[in-house]
Amino acid sequence: MDLSPTDAPDDATAAQALLICEHCDTVYHRRPLAKGEGAECARCGAVLERCRGMRANGLLALILTALVVFAQATLWPIVTLGLNGQYVDATLWDVIHTMWLDQSQVVAVLAALTLFVFPLCKIFALGWLLLYARSGRRAPGFRPLMVAMHHLGPWTMSEVFVLGALVSIVKAHLYFDVLPDPGIYAYAGLMLLITVFAGVDLSRLWDETREESP
Known part of the structure; x- marks a missing residue:
């Protein structure tokens, strides 16, 4: 049901029961x-909201899993190359370092940002947001972090790296x-875990958490 601006309630609690389209402001x-x-x-026709599904505790468990897998992905060798009986393995940072020494600094920096930093x-x-969201609170720096998460989404390219690595192999x-x-x-x-996170509607944290009184 559409509401006009004059129909919208002033009470903050009642306002949480409203949903605003970010594209056309309906x-x-x-x-x-x-x-x-x-x-x-x-x-x-824009998607307003999806079923909330997994709660904060479940998402936090996935975050811890992703952190362990991320450490393994960056520390363990990615591929081993062999020629004439000699074998050399390489980690992600070995590949980035090689690109840097091979006068491909721009590519090396982009790889480091999209595959490690972002x-x-x-x-x-x-993890920081969900740690506080478990108890219905907003973490310190909640607003800038939510904005940063929105902009970081397209720049995590682990799936592109995996597909490119398979083609190269x-x-x-x-x-x-x-x-x-x-x-x-x-x-x-x-890549699978990041795909799961990409399907989670993080905007729900605005409604499920509250500002702590100073």
Whole structure:
């Protein structure tokens, strides 16, 4: 049901029962959604909200899992190359360092940001927000972190790296003995976890948490 601006209640608690389309600013009454359901704007068709599904405790457990998998993905070798009986393995940072020495500094910096810095920042930011959200509170720095999470989303490219690495392994197999190492499997697991996080509607934290009184 659409509401005009004059129909919107002034009470802060009642205002939480409203849902505003971020694309066309149409206002709706929020209604409970069954599992798998979503609400769409009748005016522009944008997705307003999805079923909340997993709670803060479950998401926090996934965050801790993602942190462990991330450490494995960055510390374990990604691939081993063999030629004439000699084998060399390489971690993510070995690859980035090699690109830097090979006069590909821009690519090396982009790889470090999208494969290490941004995913790690996202994991820590989500963990910090969910740690407080478990008790219905807003974490210190809640607002800037929520904005940063919105902008960081497109820059975590673990899935692109995994697909590119698999293609490279297939092509390199024509010239070398190529053995996938545990690091590439850890990155595949991290890719799945990041995909799960991407499907979570974090905007619900605005409604499920409250500001602490000074």
